[in-house]
Amino acid sequence: MNAPTNVDVVIVGAGFAGLSAAHDLVEKGYSVRVLEGRDRVGGRVFTGEVAGVKVDFGGTWVAKQHTAIRELADRVGCTPVPQFTEGRCVLWLAGKRSTFNGTIPKLSPVALVNMARIQLALDKLAKTIDVDAPWDSPRAAELDAISLEEWLDRKRARWTTRAMMTIVSKVEWGCQTSDVSLLHVLRTIRAFGGFDFMMDAEGGMQESRYSETTQEIAIRYAALLGDRVHISAPVRRITQDADGVVAHTDSDQIAAKYAIVTTATEHRGGIDFEPALSELAQGLVKSWTLGALSKAFVAYDKPFWRAEGLSGQSLIDTGSTFGTFDVSPSPDGPGVLMAFCDPRVFDSHAPDVRKAQIVKQIIDIFGPQAAQPIDYIDQCWNTDSFAPGAPNPAVAAYASTLYGSVLAEPHGRVHWAGTETAGEWTGSMNGAVLSGQRAAADVAQLLLAPASYDRKKARS
CATH class of the missing domain: 3.90.660.10 (Polyamine Oxidase; Chain A, domain 2)
Structure with missing residues (x-):
């Protein structure tokens, strides 16, 4: 085992959250070390190739409103x-093929009315959700106690509407409608600016x-950090005391004043924390699983x-x-x-x-x-070895209200980032960048006034 390396902040994960946090801290004059378990940067963005064309195996799209990721891409020259x-889209439903224009498929008038009614009800409920703390929203307990499927039952959704909502659920949360809570669905809809916006391509x-793929953005962004980024360096353990943290890989120990961990919530469980995570935080790890x-x-x-x-x-x-x-x-x-x-x-x-x-x-x-x-x-x-699953967690009934409050709550000197921890645009690449910037700002504030950490610890 090599002698410990000392930096101001050690960052776990070289996806957009970790790289954004690292850049912000470096620009403020702090030393960082980014540790990535994979043999590449990018996390859940990954480039493949078919017929000589580069394609996105992972996160792909950005909206005009995704200014954080767009600014990052502009900075490194990605187009x-x-x-x-x-042209027309194709719908294959119950073994029958049809075509349609726009977002909503060509269905019978009764089916269209039913779909529109369900969508309107979802948008109306989503407007009541606090994206930063959905568990504190009005009726949160009620909305979190049922799955999307159970809610569709109560709303008398037709089979055509259920089929469409199943497709939506598979794309957004990587699960069936029975496996995701209504509250979590509503949080995503609110964070994405409404049901139509969530589903639309144009606009x-x-x-x-x-054109270069989204991983290329991460590759170029990581290159600006130089040797601060270490790949093939999975973090196995993070220990901490009143003076700092130590991140342990298979061959190195990185000592720092603070850590920022950007893994998906489920995969926080792959790291041994000393002291251990709280019972609530362990519940979050077990229940906020990826789809x-x-x-x-x-x-x-x-x-x-x-x-x-x-x-x-x-x-x-x-x-x-x-x-x-x-x-x-x-x-x-x-x-x-x-x-x-x-x-x-x-x-x-x-x-x-x-x-x-x-x-x-x-x-x-x-x-x-x-x-x-x-x-x-x-x-x-x-x-995938380090983050198997979908881009987003499939958060089941009760899991948000029981455990969501600790989603971004620091564990002593360990802070959390990653798209799941974002409020607005949670579940997107833009959310990942924003979460990294938020975590970096929080840690930078503590580095400026270290006594504030001690006072907070004394009150706990």
């Missing part, structure tokens, strides 16, 4: 490109992506669906994939479709079986031309 939305959350979501990319010579007036976007209620987007680099090709995949019926199969499942569904959606892909690749996030 946003609009998500392709021209919404899926407005733009980056499950995977991705596949199928490439063709050209985006042939465009010639047929289709956008490449689809919604599908059965099978391995439940939605697609066109992420082709240009109209001239190659044509690339990104598919969201359900890990329960996808991840456990061999690669050739996974490919066959996805291509079959794309043929159903976009026609026989889809039978001749030139390349294929997928990413099964449940197999």
Whole structure:
């Protein structure tokens, strides 16, 4: 074991939260060390390649309002490109194919009215939620005591509405509607600025992506920190006393005045804390578990669906994939479709079986031309070593009101960041950046006035 290295702040995780915290602290004149368990930076953003085209295995889109991540990308010279939305979308529902324009599928008048009623009710309830502390919102206990599915039962949602809400749940929380509490759903809707905005491409959350990929933003941003960032350095243990903290990896010890941990809430449990986390904090780790979501990319010579007036976007209620987007680099090709995949019926199969499942569904959606892909690749996030699961936690009933209050509450000299800890834009890359900036500001304030920590500890 090497002799301890001393810095002002040790940061666990080199995703957007950790890198943002590190940059802010360095700009304030503090020394930092960023420790990343993976052999790469970026966390839940990760670049793959299909047919020579770089694609986003993880976080992909930014909205116009995501100023924090956009400013970061501008700083390192990455270029946003609009998500392709021209043409009709495809709906595959109960074995039948139809097309529609906009966000809401073409359904019967009765089904449309029912869907609109449910959406209006969700938006109305979401406006009552405090995104920074949803557990303190009016009716929080009531809203957290039921799942989204139970609420849909009470609201007499039709089967078509339930099918659409299941797709939404799989994309946003990586779970079934029965596995996420209504309060957590409402927090996300409020944080994203409403149901329509959450689901929209044009003018919404899926407005733009980056031609270089989002991990490239993280790679370039990390490069500015130089040798302050250490990869393949999983933190196994964090010890602390009144004078500081020590982060222990397999080969190093990093001593610091404070630590910022940016892992997903569930994966805080992979670190041994001394002193141990409080009972509430341990409950948070066990109950705020990540959902499950995977991705596949199928490439063709050209985006042939465009010639047929289709956008490449689809919604599908059965099978391995439940939605697609066109992420082709240009109209001239190659044509690339990104598919969201359900890990329960996808991840456990061999690669050739996974490919066959996805291509079959794309043929159903976009026609026989889809039978001749030139390349294929997928990413099964449940197999990830350091953050298996979906981008966001699937927070079940009662977990927010029981444990949410300690989500960002420091554990002594250990502070927390990560998109889950953000209020506005929680669950997005923008939220991750904001959370890192918030944690850095909190720690910087303590570094300026260390006595404030001692007074707070004396009161506890």
